Amino acid sequence: MSRTRYRFSGKRQPHFLTSTIVGWLPVFTRREAVQILLDSWMYLQQHQRLTLFAYVVLENHVHWIAASDDLSKEVGDFKSYTARRIIDLLESAGAKMLLDLLAYFKLKHKIDQDYQLWQEGSHPEAIESHEMMVQKLGYIHNNPLKRGYVDEPVHWRYSSARNYARQQGLIEVCTDW
Numbered sequence: 001m002s003r004t005r006y007r008f009s010g011k012r013q014p015h016f017l018t019s020t021i022v023g024w025l026p027v028f029t030r031r032e033a034v035q036i037l038l039d040s041w042m043y044l045q046q047h048q049r050l051t052l053f054a055y056v057v058l059e060n061h062v063h064w065i066a067a068s069d070d071l072s073k074e075v076g077d078f079k080s081y082t083a084r085r086i087i088d089l090l091e092s093a094g095a096k097m098l099l100d101l102l103a104y105f106k107l108k109h110k111i112d113q114d115y116q117l118w119q120e121g122s123h124p125e126a127i128e129s130h131e132m133m134v135q136k137l138g139y140i141h142n143n144p145l146k147r148g149y150v151d152e153p154v155h156w157r158y159s160s161a162r163n164y165a166r167q168q169g170l171i172e173v174c175t176d177w
Helices: 031-046 071-092 096-104 130-146
Strands: 015-020 051-057 061-067
Touching (some): 015 071, 031 071, 061 071, 071 096
Antiparallel strands (some): 015 061
């Protein structure tokens, strides 16, 4: 499969993204680590840098749908900021084993840092139609259900499924697309 498939389109349109922790390590079992993601998304939304349509946070990866005038830059900023904050969190919590694994999985060319949190890339897929948006929303919201974590998508705390069910979610998402 060619890597050229995974590029951000030049126009402001929603993209389905996957951001994965190196080595598929379970970083998001810590509530504080998930809160860093949520806070970062809220900041980007409040400063009109990003429109967030959907998300799900699992123990070692995140699926999300977002749009921006420069989505590549905003995803890069999101990953850089959240990596720094989560590594700081792990250091302050004394999570030596997890930090050792983040150092072990760090790519060799990343000589300016001790750890790597996120795998490179986000595999962006431009959402080209209403049908594709519905399919990706279903994939995101049903992910915890398919993994056997919950009986209903709205039961997963770290997801926008509640927003789409007209319930209070942890953060606001744009459900009007």
